[in-house]
Amino acid sequence: MQLYLYKKGQGYYTRLWGAIACFALAAIGCYRMYQILTGTTNNPWVYTIIPAAILAVITFCIYWLQNRPKVADFLITAESELKKVTWSSKDQIITSTIVVLAVVVILALLLGGIDVLFRLVFTVIGLYN
Missing domain, CATH: 1.10.287 (Helix Hairpins)
Known part of the structure; x- marks a missing residue:
């Protein structure tokens, strides 16, 4: 069949x-x-x-x-x-990964610093214990 x-x-x-x-x-x-x-x-x-x-x-x-x-x-x-897709080379992938990780770390440090700053300001004015 x-x-x-x-x-x-x-x-x-x-x-x-x-x-x-x-x-x-x-x-x-x-x-x-x-x-x-x-x-x-x-x-x-x-x-x-x-x-x-x-x-x-x-x-x-x-x-x-x-x-x-x-x-x-x-x-x-x-x-x-x-x-038709052109796939990235190994070097491009490594470079892109490093850039993404660096940006994530920088943003995490920036947001953490802003959080500490706000906590300090709110503690000084008495809104946070």
């Missing part, structure tokens, strides 16, 4: 990793359901088949949703836009 894939070959990685992420979330949820059902019933058919059936339905829904023209076109466009 040949599965139909809308615009096959386009948006491959976005579809693949999107499906893997959705499946992983569904599998975690179904495993949690399995754990809960195991504690509430002694029937192995109930606590095994129900989460497996739900996971199968979710998997089919993921496949069906990714073949919808609007969703598939969005994923294809998203992948093409990601290919």
